[in-house]
Amino acid sequence: MVKQTIQIFARVKPTVRKHQQGIYSIDEDEKLIPTLEIIVPRDLADGFVNNKRESYKFKFQRIFDQAAKQEAIFESIAKPVAESALAGYNGTIFAYGQTGSGKTFTITGGAERYTDRGIIPRTLSYIFEQLQKDSSKIYTTHISYLEIYNECGYDLLDPRHEASSLEDLPKVTILEDTDQNIHLKNLSLHQATTEEEALNLLFLGDTNRMIAETPMNQASTRSHCIFTIHLSSKEPGSATVRHAKLHLVDLAGSERVAKTGVGGQLLTEAKYINLSLHYLEQVIVALSEKHRSHIPYRNSMMTSVLRDSLGGNCMTTMIATISLEKRNVDESISTCRFAQRVALIKNEAVLNEEIDPRLVITRLQKEIQELKDELAIVTGEQRTEGLTEAELIQLEKLITSFLEDQDPESRLEVGADMRKIHHCFHHLKKLLNDKKILGKSSVSSEIKDQDQDQGCQYPSKEEEYKKLQDILKQRDNEISILSK
Known part of the structure; x- marks a missing residue:
């Protein structure tokens, strides 16, 4: 069992204009704990005298500035979680931040350059590279891709996605067993034997995602997406199987409706996004409070699916994506505050091992046959499943003669x-x-x-x-x- 708090990282999105001095500063020398300081410019007060704070400080495991490369993000954040998944522990990486702060770029990556690949394709490459190196175990890899749009779940890998409208597709529903384990109905699992097959599934799912243009972002993802890698491993001849799930989550961006000025369908989407993020925050707050008996996981589909990732059997990492332009300072402060609450949550990751009953049955059958062969060598006759008719008649004659024999010393041999x-x-x-x-x-x-x-x-x-x-x-x- 591995007990640890959720790891939090911050990534600052590069600004379109030249870096504005005075908006934020990063201090990595203070007691070896990186600190992000956000400074609220004076002009935001509009000339009125108020008691608004001018400086906010937040601590993270590591802070990635505007010049940080995708490779550095993967090495520091995703690689340790992928290694734990290969060892048999559940893992989750999720990005949180406002619309246009770089969550999808961090998780999935950009399409322009190969070096812009995000956490998901790099994690797939790393996992399959390790699987090829490790010949001591037999590995099986499956992929699922879930989209939560307007609080309804959809399978992004459903082949009917392109030909049908969203309303005609079967919805993914949540089922809960007696042990409070979550099972997702209508969510398909696709086996991937190579990195190429896994990347094709990723590209297929990304093609089917709900994306719209908003005043805040030209290609804003309007849904929460959970890309899951299911890993199973076992040693040859062993009945013990290890299972691990690695969730890579791209949350939809939080946005202020008044600020974006959207309406119609975009307004409905924004309401659902903000509501589900509000329920996520409720769960985070409840988990960070001591002696809290009830955690409201069931309030939304996303928190139900991520139940293990938040305060459960999982090694979880959060990336707070921050856009530190003047107009986004308030949202950036909210994102950092949310991250500080997430850092208080403790998870207990357990090695997921179980005995495969089919392998046990096969092993026992083989052992029975070996014992029969040994017995045949000792007795000089081959053991059959049952006694023959002649053997049964002979036994009954022996019993009859034994009962009729008046000698008290007689035996039934x-x-x-x-x-x-x-x-x-x-x-x-x-x-x-x-x-x-x-x-x-x-x-x-x-x-x-x-x-x-x-x-x-x-x-x-x-x-x-x-x-x-x-x-x-x-x-x-x-x-x-x-x-x-």
């Missing part, structure tokens, strides 16, 4: 074959039961015969009646004589 011994006991039991039934019937017949014999000695009813009549007459005569 049937050998060391347990099948013959069991049959002898069953036959003796049958004989005993038959004797009991016969004994009961003979006793009842004896009682009946006795009753009949006794019935012959008793006088009949007519004789008894005549005798009583004679006594009555005699008494009447005696009375009449006495009265005279």
Whole structure:
């Protein structure tokens, strides 16, 4: 078991214009804990005197400035989580931040240059590279891609996605078993034997994602997407199997509706996005509070799916993507505050091992056959499944002669074959039961015969009646004589 808090990292998005001095600063020397300081410019106060803070400080495991490369992000954030997944621990990496702060670029990557690949394609490359190196185990890899759009789940790898509208597709629903484990109905699992197959599944899912242009972002993702790598491994000949799930989550961006000025369908999407992020924040707050008995996981689909990732059996990492332009300072401060609350949550990651029953059955069958072969060598005869008819008749004759033998020292010799011994006991039991039934019937017949014999000695009813009549007459005569 590995107990640790959720790891939090910050990434600052490069600004379109030249770097504005004074908006933020990064201090990595203060007690070896990197600190991000966000400075609120004076002009945001619009000339009014107020008590608004001018400086905010937040601590992270590491802060990546505007010049940080995708490779450095993967090496520091995703690689340790991928290594733990290969070892059999569940892992989650999720990006959180406002619209246009670089979440999708960090998780999935850009399409212009090969070096712009994000965490998901780099993680797939790393995992399959390690699988090829490790020949001591047998690995199986499956991919699933879930989209949560307007609080409804959809399978991004469903082949009907291109031909059908979103409303016609089957919705992914959540099922919960007695152990409170979450199962997703209508979410397909696709086996990937090579890196190329896994990347094709990623590209297929990205093609089907809900993307729209908003005033905040030209290609804004309008849904939460969870790309999951399912890993299974076992050593040859061993019945122990290790399972691990690695969730790579790209959350939709939080945005202020008044600030973006959207309406219609975009407004509906923004409401659902903000509501689900609000429920995520509720779960984070509940987990960070001590002695809190109820955690509201069921409030939204996203928190239900990520239940293990938040306060459960998982090694979780969060990337806070921050856009530190003047107009986005308030949202950036909110993102950093959310990250500080996430850092208080403790997870207990457990090695996911189980015994494969099919392998156990195969192993036991092989062991039984080997024991039968050894027994055949010792006894000189091949063991069959059951006793033959001739063997059964011979055994019953032995039992009969044993029972009829008056010698108290006599023995029933049937050998060391347990099948013959069991049959002898069953036959003796049958004989005993038959004797009991016969004994009961003979006793009842004896009682009946006795009753009949006794019935012959008793006088009949007519004789008894005549005798009583004679006594009555005699008494009447005696009375009449006495009265005279």
